[in-house]
Amino acid sequence: MQKITRDVLVEKAVSLLENGTVANVLGWRKGEFDYDITPAVFTDKADIEANFVWNDFCGANFSKYLVQKTRKLEGKILVFLKPCDTYSFNQLLTEHRFDREKVYAVGVSCEGMVDIDKIKAIAGDGISKIVCGEMIEVSTVYSDEVIKIDAKDVLEGRCESCKSKKHVAYDELLGEEGDVIDSNRFDEVAKLEAMTPDERFAFWQEQLSKCIRCNACRDICPACTCENCVFNNPNSGVENKAAANSFEEKMFHIIRAFHVAGRCTDCGECSRVCPQNIPLHLLNRKFIKDMDSFYGEYQAGAEVGSRAPLVNYTTEDVEPCDVFEGGNE
Amino acid sequence: MENKNLRDEIIRRSGVNPTKCMRCGKCTGTCPAFDEMEYHPHQFVYMVESGDIEPLLESKSLYRCLTCFACVDRCPRGVEPAKLVEAVRLAAVRQQGNNHMTANDVPAKIEEDTPQQLIVSAFRKYTK
Amino acid sequence: MQRIGVFVCWCGSNIAGTVDVVAVAEALKSEPGVVFSANYQYMCSQAGQDLIKDAIKEHNLTGIVVCSCSPRMHEATFRKTAAAAGLNPYMVEIANIREQCSWVHKDMPVGTEKAIILGKAAVAKVNLNTPLVPGESPVTKRALVIGGGIAGIQTALDIADAGFEVDIVEKQPTIGGKMAQLDKTFPTLDCAACILTPKMVDVGQHEKIRIFSYSEVEAVKGFVGNFDVTIKKKARYVKEELCTGCGDCVSKCPMKKVPNEFNLGMDNRKAIYIPFAQAVPKVATIDADYCNMLKNGKCGVCAKFCQAGAIDYTQKDELIEEKYGAIVVATGYNPISMDKFDEFAYNQSKDVITSLEFERLTNAAGPTAGKLLRPSDGKHPEKIVFVQCVGSRCDACNEKGKEYCSKICCMYTAKHAMLTRDKYPDTDVTVFYIDVRTPGKNFDEFYRRAVEEFGVHYIKGMVGKVSPEGDKLIVQASDIIANKQIKIDADLVVLAAAIEPDKSARPLATMLTASMDTNDFFTEAHPKLRPVESPTAGVFLSGACQGPKDIPETVSQAGAAASKVIGLLAKDKLTGNPCVAHSNEMMCNGCSSCERVCPYGAITYEDKEFRMPDRTTLVRRIAVVNPAVCQGCGCCTVACPSGAMDLKGFANNQIIAEVDAICK
C-alpha cells in the first residue's frame, strides 16, 4: 500500500552510505515471518540490499533508538522517519536526548501501517506468506487459497485516526509531503468520558487488570527515555519492577501517563506493542485532550524547544475543581 | 435603592458597568449634542448607577443623543455611555402601559373598511 | 539505623489537657529506630531543652522528634538545642500536636490517637533524614547599578560612601536621567540642576565609583554574591580618557540638523555632541547615524580640530566582563507615547505638548532659553490649558493608556501652572482634573497655593477634544461641577502623559530572572516588608522601575536599596538554606523540564563524562542545581520524570514515609 517503494529507500540508504554521508543505517530488517519486522542497524550495502524491508508492517518508531545509537555508534546515522515519528524526533531534541549533528533524517511518506492481529482475525493462524499491496495477499499453511484483504480494512488503530501526514523534521524527504489531519482521535476518549463513573471504572479495571507489567509500553515509548525509570529508583518511594496486585498497574499506568503528559506525541507505540492489547493510548490521549481544552492546543514535538503545558502556566488557569465541567458529563 | 430592578435590567441589557466610571467627564467634554441635552452623558451614567432612572425616561435628552459613540471611543474607563442611553431608550419603548393609545381612542380611528379582526385585536391590545 | 529520641511536650495543659502525653511517649517508644522517649511539662523551657541535650549525649541519639507546638513556633529553638548537643540541626523533626491536635480536638482518646499517628509520621521521616549542612558562597564586594538617573546616582553614592566599589551602567552618554531635564522641583521649587549636578559631580569624582556611560548590560550570569555581568560599551568614537570636554569639536561639526533628544526633539544638535553643559562624564559622543565621516568617509572636521587627539573613527563596541555581589535596577521611566490620543491633536499641532516638553520650554538651558514660547510660531502663549490623567487610570482593556495612577502628574502640573502664573501673570492658566491627588509633605499646601495665591483655574472635568483652528487650539471640555460643556481657545495645551517603565526593563528582567508585573514594573519581594528587593536574591530595586515615584520618594528608596546592598556586601560569605534541590547525576536525563519550572533560574546544565561499565566514556547532559540560588520550593522534583531531582529535607522517600505512617 505504501506509495514509496522499498527500492527508493534502499537506493537512498546505499548512496548515503557509499558517499560517506552516514556510516550506519537505522532500518527495518526482515524477521522470521513476513509480518515480523525488527528495527536494525545496517552498515553495509549487501546487507541492506538483501535484508532491508519497507512495507505495511514497518510500524516501529525509530526516534527513541537514536538516544542510545547516537551514543554507541561511530559516525553519522541515517534514520527513516514516518510523519508521526518526526514528532517524537523533535520532542527528543527538545529534551536534548541526542545530538542532532549525528543524525541524517530522511522523511518517508506513509499511507498507514497494518495490524497483524486484524489480519489473523480474518485469515486465521498459520500464516506462511504475506504480500503487501492495496490488497494484502495472505497464504496460510492450512490452505492453498490465497486470501485477499483490503489493506484499508486492517489498518492499525492509531493509523485509522492518523493525526498528521506532515513531517515536522527531516534533512531530506522521500515522497510527497502531506498535511496535519483534523483527525477523530479523541472520539474514543469522549466516548469514555460520556460513561458513568462506574462504567468507566469497570472499563479500566478490566483493561488494566490484564497488565502483566512486562514494561513493553515503557520500553518502546519515545517519551520514556529516562536513564533510570522512576519505578526502578529505590529512592522514589514507588520502586517496583513487577506487578504485585491490581493497584500497582493502576499506579504504574497513571504515573507513566502523567510523566509523559505534555511530552507524549501520541505516536501510539504503547498500544501497538502491548501484548495484552490494553488501549494505553487512551490514557495519554485523555491528557492531550484535557491540555488542549484547558490550556490551548498543543502538539508535543510540532516544533523543537516548545514549552509543554505542564511546565508552563498562566495566572488565569482553570481550577482543579472545575476540570470536571470541561467535557465529561 | 429605588428602581433597583429597572436599573439592573438596563445594566444587563446594555452590558455596561457604570461603577467603572471615575467621573472624569470626558464623555461630556466630548459630546457634540451637549447643548441639546438636559442630562449630560456623565450625569446619565451616574443616574443609572444610582437608580435614578425615571427622570431619564421622561427626558428629551434620551432622543437627543446622536449615538455617534464619541463618548464610547474616548472613555478612558471603557464605560460606554452611549450604550446606556440606548438601553434606557429601549426601556422607554418597552414600558408596560406606556402605549401611545388607550382603548378609548380606538373607536375614533375605525374606518369603514377596517377589518373586524383588526378592531378586535386593537381593543384587546390597548385594554391591557 | 537511626537512634531516635522522642520528646513529648505537655505545654502545660495546652497539650496535656486533651492528649495523654504519657501514652504518646509510651506508644512511640516501640516505633522503629526509637531508643528513648520522654515527656515534660515545657520542652521549650531551659529545663526541657537540657533534658533533650542530656538525652542526645547519653543515648547517642542520631535524630530527635519533638511532639509539641507548631514547627513554625519552635522548630528553630529545638534545632539550636540539637546543635548545642552536637547533633546536626536538620535531624530534628516536630510533630505538631498542639495547633493541629490538642487545640482542635476535644476528646482525650481521639486527641491521643491522632498525636500518636502524627508522632509516628515524624519518626518515619527522621528515620530517613540525613544531616544537612548549609552551603556557603563568597561575596564579591562590588555592586552594579543599572541606570544613572537620580535613583542610580543616590544608590551608588550611598554604597560607595560605605566603602564598597560601585559601577554605574548608563545607556545615555551622560548620567543624570530624567531629573537633568527638569526645570524646578516640587514642592520647594528649587532648581533641579542645582541639586542634581553636584551629586553627578560627586559620582564622577568618587574614587569607589566607575561610570560606564553609553553602555548597556548585555548578559547576566551567576547568583547572589557572585554575578558575572557582561557590559557592552557602545562605540562613541571618542577616546574617553583623552577627551577634555572642551566642545571645540561640537562647535566645528558641520552636521547641524540632528534632533536633540535632550530637548525632546524641539531643537537640533550636532552629529558630535555633549548632551548638556554639566554632563558627567563630560565627553563628546559621535552619533553614528548622522556623522558624515562614519557614514561615507567625507568630513573628519572634528578630528582635525580636536587638540587632545581624542577622536577615533575606528572605535568598536567593547564588551567588558565584571563580577558583582549585588545588582541594583534603577532603569526609571518614560512618558508614554501620545500617538494614539488623536482627540488631543498631539500629532496635528506643535502647540500641543507633553509636560516633559513643557519642562524643557521653561528651562533656562532649553530650546527657548527659558522663555515660554509656543513651539509653532515662537509667540508668547496667553491661554494655556493643562490636561491631567492623559493615559493614566484607564480601564484594563484600554489599549491607549495604563491602568495605574502615574502619581507625579498632579504635583508637576500644579508646579507648571504656578510657575507660569508667577513668571507671566498675564497668562490665563486652566487645569482640567479628575481628582487632585496630593498626599505628601507640603504637597496639598502647594496645590492650594497654585489655586489661591497664583489664580490657576482648576476645573473638575476632562477635555474631550482639541481642534486646531487658525493659530488657536479649541479645547472642548466638561465642567462637571457646573454641569457645563466649555470651549476655550487656547494657545498652548499641555498633556500630563502617563509614565511607563523604560523599554529596556523587560529584557533586563529576563536576564536577571527578576519578576515583573503586567505593566513591566519590577515586582518587589514583598509589597510591604521587602519593598526594595526583587524576589531574585541579590537584585535590588531603586526608583521608578518599581512603580511611579517622585524625586523625594525615589531618593529615599534609593537609599533603602543601598542599605540592603551594603548589608549584603558587608558579609564575607552567604549561608544558604540547606533544604535545596539536588539532582542525582546518574539518573538525570538532562531534559530541561526542571529548569523550565524553576522560578529562580537555579538550574543549569553541564556536559559530564561518565565512565561506563565497558570502560568507555560517555558525555551526558545533566542538571546542576546552584544551592545558593535554590530556595527549596521543590517544583522541579515533580517536573522531573525520572525522580533524579529530589529536595533535601523534604525528599520523596521522606514524604512517602509520612504518608505511609499516617495511612497505616
Add this chain to the structure above:
Amino acid sequence: MQVKEYKPLIVAFCCNWCSYAGADLAGNNRLNYPAEVKIIRVPCSCRVNPMFVLRAFQRGADGVILCGCHPGDCHYTSGNYYTRRRMAMLFSMLDYLGIERERTRVEWVSAAEGAKFAATMNDFAEKVAALGENKRLEDLRCKK
C-alpha cells in the same frame, strides 16, 4: 454489637507558608475539624508529586486534599500555578478512571484563613464520608 461510626481518613498536604500557617491559626482559634484529617507539611504545594496522592490512596486514605497559597500569593512566586495545572490533570485522569471526584480536592488557604481551613476540612470530610470507604484505589495488602 456496636457498629463503629465510619470516619474517613484524610491526608492533607499543606504548604509551609500559607496553608500550614492557616491550619495553625485554626488551632489558635480552637476551630474544630475531624481528627481523621492528618496534615503533612511541604515547602510549597508544588512539592506534592502525584505519586504521593496515589500512594496515600493505595495505603488506604479515603480522601486527599492539597492546600496552598492563593494563586498570585505563592511564597515562591509561581509554585501554586504549577500545582494547579498538575492537579487539574491528575484529578481529571482519576475521574476518567472512574474514581469518585469528591475524594480529591485542591483548596487555596492563606495564613489568615484559619476559619476557612477548618470549614474546608469539615466540608471535605463530610463529602468523603458520604462516599464511604475508598475501594477503587486502595491496595488490599496494606489494610490490616
